[in-house]
Amino acid sequence: MLDVYQVESIKNPEVLNISSGSSLQNLQCYSYWPVVFQEEIDRFIDIADTSKSSTIGGVIYERHFIPRRYSFLISKAIIALNSMSNKSIVSEATNLLYIIRDSIIYFGVGYELSYLPALSAFKVDDGSVLIEWIFDDFRIGFSIEPNVDESSWYLVSNEKLGDIGASGYISRNNINNLVLWLINFVIANS
Amino acid sequence: MINIDYPDNCLKGIPNRDFLFGDGTIATHLFYFESEDAREDGWKEQSINWEDDESAIDFTLNQKKDGDLQFKAGIAILPRKAIDRINRSPMVNGVLSYERKRTENNHNPYHGNILLKNDVIKSKMKQIAASLALGVDRRQSKVDREQIT
Numbered sequence: 001m002l003d004v005y006q007v008e009s010i011k012n013p014e015v016l017n018i019s020s021g022s023s024l025q026n027l028q029c030y031s032y033w034p035v036v037f038q039e040e041i042d043r044f045i046d047i048a049d050t051s052k053s054s055t056i057g058g059v060i061y062e063r064h065f066i067p068r069r070y071s072f073l074i075s076k077a078i079i080a081l082n083s084m085s086n087k088s089i090v091s092e093a094t095n096l097l098y099i100i101r102d103s104i105i106y107f108g109v110g111y112e113l114s115y116l117p118a119l120s121a122f123k124v125d126d127g128s129v130l131i132e133w134i135f136d137d138f139r140i141g142f143s144i145e146p147n148v149d150e151s152s153w154y155l156v157s158n159e160k161l162g163d164i165g166a167s168g169y170i171s172r173n174n175i176n177n178l179v180l181w182l183i184n185f186v187i188a189n190s
Numbered sequence: 191m192i193n194i195d196y197p198d199n200c201l202k203g204i205p206n207r208d209f210l211f212g213d214g215t216i217a218t219h220l221f222y223f224e225s226e227d228a229r230e231d232g233w234k235e236q237s238i239n240w241e242d243d244e245s246a247i248d249f250t251l252n253q254k255k256d257g258d259l260q261f262k263a264g265i266a267i268l269p270r271k272a273i274d275r276i277n278r279s280p281m282v283n284g285v286l287s288y289e290r291k292r293t294e295n296n297h298n299p300y301h302g303n304i305l306l307k308n309d310v311i312k313s314k315m316k317q318i319a320a321s322l323a324l325g326v327d328r329r330q331s332k333v334d335r336e337q338i339t
Contacts, residue, residue, distance in 0.1 A: 076212075120211055124219045132218055132320075134211065139324050141218055143316050152313030156321045165281035167317035 070104045070113065077121035077131060084123050092151070093121060093129045093144045096175070103179045111187060135190050137161045140182055142170065155182060161189060199241040200268050200288070200302065201250045203261035204329070216266045216326050221319035223306045233287070235303035240290060241267070246300045251332045253298070264331030272325030273304065282318055285310050 074097040081090045081097075097119065104113060122130040124143075128151075131142040138157035145151045150169070157164035170178070202220065204210065209220040223234040239250045247267075253260045270288070277286040285307040293301045304322070306315060 120217070122208065122217050122219055124222065126222065126224070130217065130219050130316075132211075134215060134324075139218065139320055141316065141320055143313070145312075150312060152316060154313070154317035154320050156317060156324055158324055159275065163275065163279050165276075165279050165317055165321060167281075167313050169313060 070101055070108065070116075072114075073104065073116060073118050074098070074101045075118070077119045080121040080123075081129065084129065086127070086129075086146070088148075089127075089129050089144050089146065092148060093131055093142075096131060096142055096144070096170075096179075097121075099175060099179050100183070103176070103183055107180060107183050107187070113187070116186065116190065133186075135186070138164065138185075138189060140186070144170075153178060153182075155185065157189075196270055196288070196290070197241045197246075198270055199327070200238040200270060200273075200304070201241055201246060201300075202236075202238050202266040202268055202326075203250060203253065204263035204266060205261060207263045210263055210329075214329055216323045216329060218316065218320040218323045220266065221304075221322040223310075223315050223319070228308050232308050233305040234308055235289075235291075235305055238268075238288075238302050238304055239298065239300035240302050242300055247330060248335065249298075249300060251330070251335055259332070264329050264334070266323075266326045267328050267330060268322065268326050272327075273322070276318065276321045276325065279321075281314075282321070285314075286318065 077097055078094060081093050084090050100119065104116075117134065119131055119133045122132065124130050127146045129144045131144070133140045137160050138155065140153070140155050142153045143151060152167055152169050154167040155164060156166075168178075204216070204220060209217050211217060221236065223236055225234070227236065228234045239246055241247065247265065250265050251259075251261060273286060273288060276282055277284060287305040288302060289305060290302045292299055306318065310318070
């Protein structure tokens with residue numbers, strides 16, 4: 001069940017005040033979160049009932065709005081996905097992005113990973129969605145296909161990292177292990 | 191692969207910014223091979239131009255389709271050495287190639303194709319496309335070009 005929050009104000013870059021029902025909560029934020037906030041607020045105000053707020057406006061759904069650490073990695077991709085029409089592919093791709101984000105939260109304990117680049121999502125003419133994560137010396141991609149059994153991933157690197165070329169199919173059974181393995185590679189080589 | 195008849199770079203047109211990251215980096219799907227481009231000789235083709243001379247970049251940037259610029263987001267410049275290196279890797283192992291193929295009426299003397307074997311499965315094709323995108327040396331747009339000249 002989704003909790004509904006109402007934005008009251010952003011008093012400073014570090015603290016966002018939100019209210020749930022009548023109780024006001026302060027949410028401590030990492031210094032880079034507000035950038036994500038603005039994008040997420042912009043998007044969700046569009047779909048929200050703006051009559052509910054006189055300040056910033058809008059009813060925001062928790063899963064999308066309550067920013068978790070590293071949400072900045074996936075926010076642009078999620079915004080791009082939400083402009084696409086094939087809802088089943090969008091749903092698969094969105095879930096994958098949350099798995100990546102949550103795996104980074106889990107795996108990144110003790111690391112400072114705010115330097116990581118954001119993932120991007122692209123609509124492709126063949127009906128698939130490409131989620132890509134690029135670095136100077138390698139890139140990781142996930143292709144979410146109309147036939148979900150054909151969805152695949154890849155990791156490729158340049159000569160500096162040994163011309164790695166790896167790919168495979170994505171399945172619900174292996175996705176968590178796959179993502180953790182890829183994140184391990186990212187942390188080791190970025 | 192020894193290709194003394196080919197220049198150092200090929201030029202891949204970018205139809206629009208849907209093929210770019212926000213910072214202008216090339217996204218992998220620019221280099222996808224499409225099923226409808228499969229040929230009877232066992233290869234799928236994707237069009238490129240060869241940078242045979244100094245005019246090739248301007249020629250490519252000014253190519254038109256239905257009266258409009260065909261490559262509104264510019265071109266990706268891909269060294270031929272990168273294609274060769276990808277093709278030599280164990281996971282690719284010779285399923286890539288390239289050719290020079292001038293268009294009918296010789297309207298485009300620079301035209302050629304990057305080729306991929308027809309029997310390469312889609313997931314592998316996308317991995318290879320990612321390697322090609324990673325191998326891109328730089329992007330050049332018409333605006334960039336005009337500032338240079």
